[in-house]
Amino acid sequence: MAGDAVDKSIHVELPSDAMSATIVIEPGLDPALVTVEVCEAVLSDRKVVITGEVKKAIVSLVKAYTDNPEVEARSQVATGSAPVHGEDERIEFEAGLVPLEDDSEASTVSHYDRSSFKTVSSGQRLGKLIPATEGSDGQTVLGKVLSAKAGRSLGLRTEESVTLSGDGVIVANVDGLLCYRDNLLRILTILEVPEYVDFSTGNIDFGGDVEIRRGVRDCFIVTATGSITVRGLVEAATIRAGLDVRLEGGMAAREKGVIEAGRDLHARYLDSVKGTIGRNVEVMKELVNSRLNVCGEMRSGRCAIIGGRLVVSGACDVGIVGAGGGSPTELLVGRIAEVDELRDVCRKLHPKVEARLTRFRGEFETLVNCAGKLSPSQAERMTELQYEVGTLEGLIQKLEEAGQRLDDLQNKYAEVDLSIQTRVHQGAKLVLRDMVVEFKDDLKGPFRLTLDKRGEPVMTDLIRDTPVEVRTVARVYPYVEDQEQNEAGQSSRAA
Amino acid sequence: MKILLVDDSKTMRNIQKSVLTQMGHTQIEEACDGQDALSKVGAFQPELLLVDWNMPNMDGLSFVKAFRQQDKTTPIIMVTTESERARVVEAIKAGVNNYVVKPFTPDILNQRITETMSKLATV
Known part of the structure; x- marks a missing residue:
């Protein structure tokens, strides 16, 4: 009888995954029949493994039921563990x-x-x-x-x-x-960009060579410590390479694009580009309205230079210079752009320093010629003026020395050798170091311009290999770096 | 060498500083009057002082007298517009070692400093 009552009132809930076992004791069963041993036996019948933890849970359950046998007692006495x-x-x-x-x-x-x-x-x-x-x-409650x-x-x-x-x-x-x-x-070590450099790639700053299969969009910057090759068109972007730049599709920079190359530049064409090239330049078609400083040679016998300003330190070989429409074109050969810039700084500073010196000298003379004894403030001012005059005289001497050193550098490292293969247009300004050669009419090439020992331009017809008297075909006058002074110089000579 | 410049004119101090820098001196301290100088000598411990005479708060002569009470040996050169013989004697009596009258050229200042330091070395 007691066994039946137990079987009916105490049962085990075991889910299919056997990850838990819950004992349920229904109300009304005689508390004397509800013991730990009975509960363990019920669990064992269902193959549940009895561990120390399980025993503790059973003890708590039995106590709960014994204290209140009128209420159903339920407890999850065993829990399995999932594998980790x-x-x-x-x-x-x-x-x-x-x-x-x-x-x-x-x-x-x-x-x-x-x-x-x-x-x-x-x-x-x-x-x-x-x-x-x-x-x-892990382990189930069945072990x-x-x-x-x-x-x-x-x-x-x-x-x-x-x-x-x-x-x-x-x-x-x-x-x-x-x-x-x-x-x-x-x-x-070579970065290959399969499409355009645009918002999908962002700017590129790479420690090696960069090869761009398509082009470079407006305003993007491509920087590489090695060389940069662009197969397509470069728009108004910035290209900076530690070594060579190769633009197979050319560059249409709209006066915003910049090229800086540590070594050579090779391009199909360049339009409205600014830049500095560390060594040689080769442009296949046109160089239009660009401002380029070339520290090496210009090797572009088929290239037309139309508008803009090109400064070349080494030998220069080009196809056409200038355009029929009179687009202002300046080609400076045998000049180093960086030296020119420094020379320009010295040249502009000199008159300013001179003016200041003259003013101080005048004030000093006034004090010297002052009748009677100097007041304390005059004496101090005189000390200041003596000091300023001495300092400014020293500065003028340094400026003159620096200018001379820069000229020496230009003469030593820049080469005057300009070959024009096809044509130079009237109005195009050719500057051979310190001499401007401006042709009176369009002149067909090929011809070569150099300087003799006195610094005078020498022209050679390259077909007949005979000298040509430059002054018969061109105006020749000294180059003045400042544009306004240069034009003023021309006017006065014409007068 | 540590040099203290005492002059109320910033321009004059700059000129003196420039001359001293050209002479190779780099440890230079500035004071704008006698009081300012007295407050700085303790910490800076100058080895030469160039002192103007006419300054606000405490003039150069008063400073020299006060300074000589605590330091009898550090050389002082008075750099001033006061050129009258009596004034020069007064300054020498107060403890000034040499005298430069304004206006002066950088060469004269240079020469006086060298002269003063050579004399001191001989002593």
């Missing part, structure tokens, strides 16, 4: 470092500065390889083991451009673009 799976091996990249092919950046302030290409430097710590973990097994899955290896491969040390630290061995693709981590 191991974590896969992974790379934890340093903050802010997102390799190519895994760009998950949200947003930045400037869309021009939002570059998709993050470059790294040699010696920079890139991140750490975090090893896989084993995980831990069945639930196996945990171990973390998987990443199978990381690296190239010589990165070092993976024994403790998992990853360090860059070269400057370049960090790239992680198909478990291969490496640094690319």
Whole structure:
């Protein structure tokens, strides 16, 4: 009888996944029949494993029922444990470092500065390889083991451009673009941009060579420590290369675009570009309305230079200079632009210093000629004036010496050798170091202009290989750096 | 060498400083009158003083007298417009080692400083 009552009133709730076991004691059962042993027996019948924790839970349940047998007692006395799976091996990249092919950046302030290409430097710590973990097994309340899955290896491969040390630290061995693709981590020293440099790429600042398959859009900046090659058109953008710049599609800069090349520039055409080129320039078609300083040679025998100002330190070989419409074109050969700028600073400063010196000298003379004894304030002023005059005289001497040194530099390092293959148009201004040669009419080439030992222009017809008297075909006069003075000089000579 | 310039005119101090810098001196302190100078000599410990005569608060002569009570040896050059013989004698009696009359050229200041320091070295 008692056994039936127990069977009817005490039962176990066991879910299908066997992750818990709950004992339920219905009200009305004689409390004397509700013991720990009885409850354990009921659990055992259902194959539930009796552990110390389970026993404690049963004791609490029995006490609860005994205290109040008129109310149903229920308690989850056993709980299973789920397996904890191991974590896969992974790379934890340093903050802010997102390799190519895994760009998950949200947003930045400037869309021009939002570059998709993050470059790294040699010696920079890139991140750490975090090893896989084993995980831990679980168990049901019936004692069945639930196996945990171990973390998987990443199978990381690296190239010589990165070092993976024994403790998992990853360090860059070269400057370049960090790239992680198909478990291969490496640094690319050539950045290939498959489309345009635009808002999809942002500005580019790369420690190596850059090759752009299409073009560069307005206002974007491409900087590279190596060379930059652009297959398409460059708009009003900025191109800065430590080595060469190669613009296969040309550049239409609309007076905003800039080129700075540490070494050579090769371009199909350049329109309204400003820039400085460290060595030689080759332009295939046209150089239009541009202001370029070329520190080496200009090797562009087919190029038409139309408008703008081109300063070339070395030999210069061009096709056409100027245009029929009279577009003001200046071609300066045998001049170093940087030296010219410094010379200009000296030249402009000299009269200012002279004027100040004259004023102080005048005031000083007045005090010297002053009848009677000087007042204390006059004596102090005289001291000041003596000091100022001495300082300004020293400054004028330094300016003159600096000007002379700059002239010497220009004469030593700049070469005057200009060849014009096809034509020079009337009005185009050719400056051979310190002499301007302005042709009275259009003149067909090919011819060559150099300077003789006295600094006078010498012209040679390159077909007949005979000298031509320059002054019969052109006006020749000394070059004055300041534009206004230059024009004034011409007018006075004409008068 | 540590040099203290005492003059109420900033321009004069700048001129003296420039001359001293050209002579190779870099440790230069400035004071705008005698009182200011007295407050600075303790911490700065100058090895030469160039002192103007006419200054507000405390004139150069009063400063020299006060300074000589605590320091009998550090050389003082008076740089002033006071050129009368009596005034020069008064300054020498107060403890001034040399005298430069304004207007002076940088060369004269340079020469007086060199002269003063050579005399001191000989002593």
